[in-house]
Amino acid sequence: MTDVGGDVLGGAVGAPSLRLGRSRLYLRRFARNRGALVGVVILVLLIGYAAIGTVFTPWSWSDQDFLALTQEPSRLHPLGTNQGGNDMLAQTVHGLQRSLVIALSVSVLTLLIAVVVGAGAAYLGGRVERMTLMVIHFLLVVPSFLILALVSNQVAGDWRVLIVVLTLFGWMFTARVVWSVSTSLRERDYVLAAELMGVSSWRIVVRHIIPHLGALLIVNFTLGVVTTVLSETSLSFLGFGVKTPDVSLGSLLADGAGTISSAPWLFASPAALLVLLTVSMTLIGDGLRDALDPTSTAGGRG
């Protein structure tokens, strides 16, 4: 996670020797943070579970076992079955996959939009900046969750549409943060130097401003995953997100909530996965923030 993120968002090419040195430095600072390591371990286990969890059960997520409706965990169904006879293990594996795919793609997309809009507005300044900020501020005060619910209800729970909708209403906050950080970056000497060398505005944004947002972007990405998972599950829980027969962690939770006293295992397993996922991403995000922030003392002990 650290290495990949650092290299991609660091934006520099070549120079293997120093590149390695710096990512090693970040890695060491990151590794000093116990919580962050625990987060990484949990995340790896979760991704592994989503990828190859089906080997633990002969059932697929859509198979129905009519001989075992609403059964407690047993040897045949390690996590039990639901009212329709679906194997909960297969269902949670599929639900986790769905939720992860949605969360990751929404995070990446919102980040891309936020960076281009935020950094572009900051660098270009003037009227472009004012107009962009107006749009961002307008979207920020609109009750986006309500609109999300309405729109996604209309399109009947296709998870791909959910990605688009979540992205469209999720980029503004990050864009605002990116903008405010970029306004200080645009005052740097090397930006002025590039301007006086005749480098075009677009190139200055891409080469001299966005790479310096690296640390901010990585942290926003991890925390963005948490936010997206939570809003996807909330939507699905309320019945506006992923709909049956497809499942996500949110819809599984919604199903389980109704029978929490009679069949608690239906609620327990997706809830546990959700908690593990958000906790691990938060721990990783905090660890990255400390490791990448040169002024942070948390990583600086000697």
Add this chain to the structure above:
Amino acid sequence: MTGALLSVRDLHVTFPSERGPVEAVRGVSFDIHRGRTLALVGESGSGKSATAMAAVGLLPPNAKITGEVSLDGRELLGLSDRQWSGVRGKRIGVVFQDPLSALTPILSIGRQLADAVRVHTDLSKKQAWTRAVELLDLVGIADPATRAQEFPHQFSGGMRQRVVIALAIANDPDLIIADEPTTALDVTVQAQILDVLEVAKAETGAGVLLITHDLGVVAGHADDVAVMYAGRIVERAPVKRLYRAPAMPYTLGLIGSVPDPHATHRRPLVPIDGEPPSPLDRPPGCPFAPRCPLVVDACRAAEPELIPIEDEHTVACIRAEDVVGQRPDEVFEGALAAPARAVDAEPVLRVRGLGKTFPITKGTIARRQVGTLHAVSDVSFEIGPGETFCLVGESGSGKTTTLLEILRLRPPETGTVEVLGRDLATTPAREIATELRRAVQLVMQDPQAALDPRLPVFDLLAEPMRAAGFEAAAIRTRVTELLDLVGLPPDSLDRFPAAFSGGQRQRLAIARGLATKPRLLALDEPVSALDVSVQASVLNLLAHLKNELGLVLLVVAHDLAVVRHIADRIAVMYLGHVIETGPAEQLFAAPRHPYTQALLSAVPIPDPERERARRRIVLSGEQPSAAALPAGCVFADRCQLRPTLSEELQNRCRTQRPALRDPDEVSGVSEVSGVDVACHAVNPPSDLTRAASGKEGRP
């Protein structure tokens, strides 16, 4: 030694870092006596500030400190924070480098001073306030009773530093520690502050520990000098002895690399090759050995001890006897070449009546303009082929704004700018981008800020060429050429700026400036961010490049001494106006404008005997704001000449802005000096009676 006020013995300071412990100070010992000033001289990273901060207990808690620091026999290391509070501010006063960050912006000056007094005494609030006003008066602040109620932002930089000195002496301390007290200030203000420091010392009878990198300041104000290098004291002597007979090659090199604007002839400036060693990777022997021209094998074997060679003169060099009596340019090679003469031809750059203003706005919601800042007014000059032209002035004089206005290659607000004979206002934007842009390039002041830290050297150097539309293959060969040109190893290509030292980074920035083979290279304070010993080698490089490539240099600088060594012609700026311009030799030999005279006089001479013997012109006050330009001469309020002038002339200074003119033409001298001065009092036109004063003479 007995009776020492502050006694430091075998002080070691170590900081933890990711790459292992950094030994900042390695076994430093010295004494300071009452009423005497010890100067701790060294370049950045030499451990001089860490030494001083250890003596006041202000090092960060993760620093490991061993050794002894005692004040009047009382051991200071290991005191608790509460015990330190009884020492700091009462027995030891500290003057910090940056007066802006040393004062709290939200409390009035008087309140801060009164608080400092009340912490250590039981005076009432009223008494403390009276004392605060007294202190302000002592450090030379006019109308102290009123000004005590004002806040730090209402004070200028020099005034703030006076307040910081007042804070340091508020409780009549026994020891004053001044950490680079004048580095953040303009040169004419620097002289005032050093005088205030002398007053403070005389008033309190305290010992002073003066930390500086400026050998000129040391020459005028220290009694003893300790030179630090790589965390150790390498030479220690009374000030006169040190300048007369330095016994360590590093000291010799430092003295030789300080430019002297007052020298009667252009003394060769000697560079010390290389850079100070990294504290993580020190060579086993003498730390200066890799840069030393007199190095022998024994130097690399073991680090030499500090041993006395004469009364009170100790040195850590096994070749000390061979060094004494040598001149810097005999020991260090590669003395700076004299600049080539200018040739008369079509000018590369012609600026006529350039002006630039900035609106001053107020309010956040309904922004309205409340005034106009005249950053640059009516600046004219031209630069011919092969010439080095310098714009000199203090901060706020408009020199950098002038430079940027030219380099933006856009039609200026007022006036005209012609580059290679083409007027920017009439040349189409496309032609400017394709033809003129590559002919004019910039090197900025601070290479650390000007080079994007996330790009490797190859991309940094390729950037201007890509912008100018060079082909990829051409860029590759050119980049290698450039590294060779500025003397950097060819394997630097995939390294990042952070892997280079300050001097190397400035070489990189120069290489980038040269990438598109420009005709005109503009340099904004090219050496002011560098260490003294490295400055000379960068200046040498510039002189070499200029002769080799036939470059035209436009240099902006505040340091007259540096300018002296590279300039062919100079324009002195004050408050956005050029007040004097002419050939460098003449300007330095016989400055005509009173401001130029004061500016030259303010630069300290790196020679204690001459420095103490001469009479300096210390200007009163500081450069006023460019938001309210005076109607007459912009310099009239601070002019040291004006009180000596006839009434009629004084009146004229107040009401009429002087234009640049050749002073000798008017008085009928046939010889053309090429000097233009904007002053009514220098050889006034015949319709005015000549004032009786010897202003042409050197100060």
